[in-house]
Amino acid sequence: MPKTVIVIGGGPAGSTCAALLARAGLKVTLLERERFPRYHIGESLLLALVPIIDAAGAGDAVRSAGFQIKNGAVFQWGSDEWIIDWPKMVRAGAHSWQVERSVFDEVMLDNAAAQGVEVHQEAKVTDVVFDGGRPRSVEWVEDGRTRTLAADFVVDASGRAGVLANKFGLRQQHEIFRNVATWSYWRGARLLGQAPAGAVHSISTADGWIWAIPLAGDKLSVGFVTHKQSFGRIRAEFPSVAEFYRDRVFASKSVAWMLEGAEQVEDVRVEQDYSYVATRFCGPGHFIVGDAACFLDPLLSTGVHLGMYSALIAAASIASIANDAMAEDVAQDFFEYSYRRAYSRLIVLVSHLYQRYENKDSYFWQAQQLRVDGGAEPASPLHSFMDITAGTTDIREAGGAFERVSTDALIKQAQHAREIANKSIDTTVPNVALGIPDLDMSALRDLWDGHDKASDYDGAHRLVVETTPRLRLRDARA
Ligand SMILES: Cc1cc2nc3c(=O)[nH]c(=O)nc-3n(C[C@H](O)[C@H](O)[C@H](O)COP(=O)(O)OP(=O)(O)OC[C@H]3O[C@@H](n4cnc5c(N)ncnc54)[C@H](O)[C@@H]3O)c2cc1C
Numbered sequence: 001m002p003k004t005v006i007v008i009g010g011g012p013a014g015s016t017c018a019a020l021l022a023r024a025g026l027k028v029t030l031l032e033r034e035r036f037p038r039y040h041i042g043e044s045l046l047l048a049l050v051p052i053i054d055a056a057g058a059g060d061a062v063r064s065a066g067f068q069i070k071n072g073a074v075f076q077w078g079s080d081e082w083i084i085d086w087p088k089m090v091r092a093g094a095h096s097w098q099v100e101r102s103v104f105d106e107v108m109l110d111n112a113a114a115q116g117v118e119v120h121q122e123a124k125v126t127d128v129v130f131d132g133g134r135p136r137s138v139e140w141v142e143d144g145r146t147r148t149l150a151a152d153f154v155v156d157a158s159g160r161a162g163v164l165a166n167k168f169g170l171r172q173q174h175e176i177f178r179n180v181a182t183w184s185y186w187r188g189a190r191l192l193g194q195a196p197a198g199a200v201h202s203i204s205t206a207d208g209w210i211w212a213i214p215l216a217g218d219k220l221s222v223g224f225v226t227h228k229q230s231f232g233r234i235r236a237e238f239p240s241v242a243e244f245y246r247d248r249v250f251a252s253k254s255v256a257w258m259l260e261g262a263e264q265v266e267d268v269r270v271e272q273d274y275s276y277v278a279t280r281f282c283g284p285g286h287f288i289v290g291d292a293a294c295f296l297d298p299l300l301s302t303g304v305h306l307g308m309y310s311a312l313i314a315a316a317s318i319a320s321i322a323n324d325a326m327a328e329d330v331a332q333d334f335f336e337y338s339y340r341r342a343y344s345r346l347i348v349l350v351s352h353l354y355q356r357y358e359n360k361d362s363y364f365w366q367a368q369q370l371r372v373d374g375g376a377e378p379a380s381p382l383h384s385f386m387d388i389t390a391g392t393t394d395i396r397e398a399g400g401a402f403e404r405v406s407t408d409a410l411i412k413q414a415q416h417a418r419e420i421a422n423k424s425i426d427t428t429v430p431n432v433a434l435g436i437p438d439l440d441m442s443a444l445r446d447l448w449d450g451h452d453k454a455s456d457y458d459g460a461h462r463l464v465v466e467t468t469p470r471l472r473l474r475d476a477r478a
Helices: 012-023 049-055 059-063 101-114 163-167 228-235 241-250 253-259 303-322 328-355 360-370 381-389 392-398 407-424 442-451 454-461
Strands: 004-008 027-031 068-070 072-077 080-085 096-098 118-120 123-131 134-142 145-150 153-156 171-173 179-187 200-205 208-215 219-227 269-272 276-278 286-288 463-466 472-475
Touching: 004 012, 012 027, 012 049, 012 101, 012 153, 012 303, 027 101, 027 123, 049 059, 049 303, 059 101, 072 360, 080 381, 096 208, 101 118, 123 145, 123 163, 134 153, 153 163, 153 303, 163 286, 179 208, 179 228, 179 241, 200 253, 208 241, 208 253, 219 228, 219 241, 219 253, 228 241, 241 253, 286 303, 303 328, 303 392, 303 463, 303 472, 328 360, 328 381, 328 392, 328 463, 360 381, 381 392
Parallel strands: 004 027, 004 153, 027 118, 072 200, 153 286
Antiparallel strands: 068 096, 072 080, 123 134, 134 145, 171 276, 179 219, 179 269, 200 208, 208 219, 463 472
């Protein structure tokens, strides 16, 4: 009898994890609260998602869905500008996509069903029943009836709803990222001429920053992000959020130029307080992936990447445990370490961007210190920044089918990265980018320091993910 898995949530993290597990021969049931297609924010995808989408069996469906091709990013940050051009910096043709999430998430969910997952929509999970620290069954409501199903493993991919994080009180909100995002959609806009095709634009302003993401069909997603304190102060000057939003995006000369003559085609949306992390990401028989475990910030567009990356390493861990090829605690150490490390590295880089307008070289230099290249040839600081922000550092670190990693180099560089992170998170430097002079960055130092003790995860360092010939964790020493 194949082992059974219940996945809670059918966003990118849930549908990817479910598809990978079904392909690995497990019996998977996915429960999704909504009926797809449904709206979701999070449209700009990183390069590192491409091999994960392929491993989940969704490559053809995503490639034929007509999404906008994304070749990189352009930053206008402080007084600097820099361009990340994947075809020039990685390899010819390197790209991901800018996606309408209603379409992308449905493609990924349909793919999970095509891989053999039993998908229930409009099925809201109400509880996970535990017995001796292990989940025994999941309860949900569907068609007005309460149903229960037992499973060997539960994967919580419920996004911000955070079914398990809430059940166990695991979630910690970040004081430093108490941001508010307002956004809308435009037609007839133009992109900055120097930007690579389909690039995400990140443009800082006096009190926050603006994203511009080109979507298929001449649509441009434009969002303004600021700290809650600035939002409270500036919003009060306007009769509505819609007017606040328009004023803030047109306050940027670059964005005003991009939107000249364009038409706003949707109402303004708002989200706030979305930055948090769970104190643990897994336990006996259960894994928490994607936004259900942690989310940092829209800057650098990392949410879907972290969701699908954590789905990949959770699925590889479960497949290995289910096949009796690996002890559960060893596989879980690997998962906890790898996911937390990817998250921590990105949050350190994102906070550095928020923390100060130094100059672009300082961001690139920091990226180089944070990067773990496992003995690969030394990259330039700009390439290191590109590598981390494309998510490819994480994939390389997970190793296996993607690239072999020297474990001793990993441990050494993890320790080095921690020292650098501690040094660079300077509590006295004003948080210029959000217009808030007195944010306490020490919480961030604790976050990194508390969870990146390489020696605690000694075993985890010796494992790598392999996707072919079958999904599993492999001991790199063997
Ligand atoms: C303002 C803003 C901008 C962003 N921009 C980007 C970006 O450009 N690029 C990027 O990569 N990321 C971005 N993100 C992040 C991105 O939205 C998320 O990180 C991503 O959607 C996480 O995927 P997920 O599968 O973990 O969760 P979700 O996509 O949220 O999916 C969770 C699913 O679980 C379901 N669910 C919830 N509760 C239950 C329940 N009880 N029972 C059953 N199902 C349930 C939900 O209906 C949902 O479908 C942004 C976020 C914000 C706030």
